[in-house]
Amino acid sequence: MIEAVGLTKRYGAKTAVYNLSFQVRPGAVTGFLGPNGSGKSTTMRMMLGLDRPTAGHVTIGGHAFRSLPNAPRQVGALLDAKAVHGGRSARNHLLCLAQLAGIPAARVDEVLGVVGLQDVAKKRSNGFSLGMGQRLGIAAALLGDPQVLLFDEPVNGLDPEGILWVRNLMKQLASEGRTVFVSSHLMSEMALTADHLIVIGRGQLLSDMSIKDFISANSADFARVRIPADRPEQREKLTASLTEAGGGVMPEPDGALRVTGLPLPRISDLAHASDVRLWELSPHQASLEEAYMRMTQGAVDYRSTADAKAGLQPPPPGYGPHPGYGDPAQQPRLPAEVPQQGWYAPPPPGQNPYAAAPVAPAPAAPAPVPPAAPAPAAPAAVPADPTARQTSEDPR
Template structure:
């Protein structure tokens, strides 16, 4: 269980995390969502004590992480896969981490096998691809068989196979009763993995709800219909109980199925040129939610509806701080 209470972090004049409170419960995958620069990484760093909060608290199983008697048995964290000494081999890196917590060397082989790194374990980390580095970070996090797992953008740099692997891993960890917090700036990724969502923007909590609720509120489908006799069709659909909004040369119909719309048109001899079901994009819903809080907005152009915009330009998650290059 991770509990964040009125957590605030200020870098000079920038408020990176602003009075943030939430609880991450065991047995679920909790998605930690927000645009780049929203404060996700800063929050996670404060949870494991790398950064000190300006005010507020972050606790794990009821106490600050630094007070844990057996840190790696309690929490496994992947904050940034590049946070390793590249001159060491993967195996030696894992051994050093394991020894610091008195974990047996056999654990190193276990997590190397689990993450599929056995074959490259003797190679220096410097030569690792982004995906291999990501796997090494996950291997490090799982060394202590922790009850709380926290991954910051774990799918970055992974190929589709790797993404699927992480998704299954996260689901499995939660199914075993662990607390799983995983951050992402991509809603589409979260929609397939998370049971619960915590959405932040500009360091503030925007939403804390179950994925089911989120989908119910934002994932509704509607029917798009195109007809040369739009003006005749619209009142008929309204009479049948639908809400109709003209959208350019098509009608957006809520409350009726494709079949119902088609039958009504046929019954009145109205030709249809297009009839299909449109699912609202979760990405668009997420962007609507965070639009006002995007740290690095892309000018004044509103994003077109129902299209997945690329995320805002990549930017460090911690404004005002320079990222250390390896």
């Protein structure tokens, strides 16, 4: 188990991590999420003794990393896949690491097979693609057959087959009872891989709960209702009926209605009572991405603006998203009520310390922390990997 208690890191005036306390339990994949610059890598570096906390501490199996006997046999990590001596072959790189940790050379060949690099084991790693480098970094993390694994953006640069492989590897490692802590910005991937989430924003804990609880705590449920497009009077009738019953009704860009505050059977009954025929009545299932965006929207430091040059050069005919690109007057007309972006309702009061007012980059005082809930372990079956660049089963 990894345990952080009051973990804080300041770089001069910059507070990268502030008063972080959480546990990462064995037998589950724990996702570590947060916007760019929120302190994920800094936290992982402190876990691995690569950065010294300004305050608080973090332990692995009850010990600070630096006091773990033969740490590489207990903790494996992928922090920066580029941190490799590029002149060495993949095999020699791993052999060096193995020798330092007293790991037999045979294990090097095993992990090269596990990550699918056996055919290029003798090639210099400076000729490796981004994805091959990631595989080599994962091989290094697995070398000591450790109980605790930390991966910072492990799928960065991997092709779809590689992403699937990493997903299955993480799940397999967790199902073997290991502690697996993984950061990623790929929400769809995290939703498929992680059992539990720790979310930080501007260095502070925003959430510590199972994925399921996270999505339900941070998503606005609604129903999509669609009626025949050529019956505007029916649409008005239904809107009036739903509103009168206490529902919230918003038109969506594709002509459907988004209804909040009413259960589906009630919507159906109201439509029936109003003699309105429905073409669609469906519950909206929030994705992890939506829930995450909603939770962290106030804690994002780096946000793009519209490109001021965007309207200067109209794209040649046939290019661009639609006619009238860059000319707001010609853009498709949408009902005024429809939010074009950022439609996520604000988090419930007290759930997000950044929602009410943005917090200064270097927080000076503790922010309210949302309640934490332990995650159940969820071992998963690992399908075979029928791909050209075959990985071999880890014979541990």
